[in-house]
Amino acid sequence: MPLATLDEIRDLLICPRCRSPLTARPGTLRCRAADCPYGAPSGFPTAGRRPVLVDFERSAVTREEVAAAAPGPARRLPAALRRAWKPRNRVAVRNADLLLGGLGGAPVVLVVGGATVGNGVDAVYREPGVRVVAFDLAPSPVTQFVADAHRIPLAAASVDAVVVQAVLEHVLDPAAVVAEIHRVLTADGLVYAETPFLQQVHAGPLDFTRFTASGHRRLFGRFEEIAAGPVAGPGTQLLWSVDHLVRGVTRSASAGRVARGLCCWLRALDRLVPEDYARDSASALYFLGRRREREMTDREVVAYYRGAQTSARGARSARTIAASPDRRSVAGR
Known part of the structure; x- marks a missing residue:
């Protein structure tokens, strides 16, 4: 598994409060800015021997909650029951291959919310030459540090791809998290996201948001679409x-x-179920895209709709927007 060591990625890490570089101290990391609270000799706390790079004054989580968040031993069903309960995510398998195929040599791939290896994206962890950087709010054997996705403690343009699978429903401000993903990606960096559309609440008080296909596309409006659609119908x-x-x-x-x-x-x-109908009633949706600077306009978001609900009024509106002389391609070309 090409999970980079903390030593290998230390130069990529920054302070979540002031964005300054970090310096290593025995047993911990601290901010290099003398006037930063995390520049004190005690530096950042640790959990499970992993640095906790969270600005607690600006985060919804507390030190105590992070300290108590270490996952317990996994309770695994027999293989046959496990396949029936949670079958292989073939959409993620296909898109992980597309993601890896779009990267150059020795890429750095960031996994946001990576306390466990996501269903169908394990190829990212197996691909030779890939350096995986992963974090979550809970320490885990497959993460190098603990962090809050609203303030990712990585330098700008420091990673080549980001995987954020079944995470954005659990953050308070998905747009802020996607803006952070955009910031840490290189100029042509890739993002792969899976997010629920029609699912009941899971994770109790830590479940906040759902997205339609058009809403999901708007969330990633500063990315050129490579592929998008239902994960499950x-x-x-x-x-x-x-x-x-x-x-x-x-x-x-x-x-x-x-x-x-x-x-x-x-x-x-x-x-x-045909894909246009599935887009209107999917359990979850995916988006694979490439970073760009231009953001979709509101008119482009409305014109983006690809579902099956083609009422006369809706069809007229879409045709009007599509014919507008100032309309640019959704793909940004």
Whole structure:
């Protein structure tokens, strides 16, 4: 697994408060700016022997919460049950290959929210020559440091690609996080994101946001689209609903999980739904794009819609925008 060591990426790290470089001290890191609170001899705290590069005065999490966030041992189902409960994410597999194919030699790939290796993106961790940098708010064997995605402690233009899979629903300000991703990427850097559209609340109080396909595209408006679409369609969305309906009726999460297992065949219905319909009713959506400076206009966002709801009024509006002389390509060319 090409997870870079902390020593290998130390020159990329910056202070999340003042953006100054960091300096190493025995057992910790500290900010080089003398007037920064994190420039004190104590420097940044650690959790699980990993530096905690969080500006706690500007973060929704506290030192105590980070210290208590270390994940416990994983409880793994038997392989056959695991495949039925959470099958291989083939969309992510395909897009991870596209991402890797679009990178040059010896790229640095940042995984935001990488406490675990995401479903279908493990190729990123296996690819020879790739240096993976990963962080989360919980220390993990597959992360080098703890950080808040709203203030990524990496220098501008320091990474070649970013993977942010099933994370943006759990941040308070997704636009701020995407702006940080844009900042740390090199000029032609790539981003791969997967974000829920129609899913029930998961992670309790740490679940905030959902996006339609057009809303997801607007979120990544400063990126040229390479590919985008559903990760999982309405069959998977229905499976989520069955799970949570049974949970609500029985007041039991375990009963919901049993119902989910018994109805796992609903996922197969995704294959029967054309992509334009799936975009309007997907469980989750993906976006693969390349960094650029120009941002989509609001008119381009409206014209971007590719779903199946083509009412006469909506079709007229889309045609009007498409025919507008000042309309530029959504891809930015």
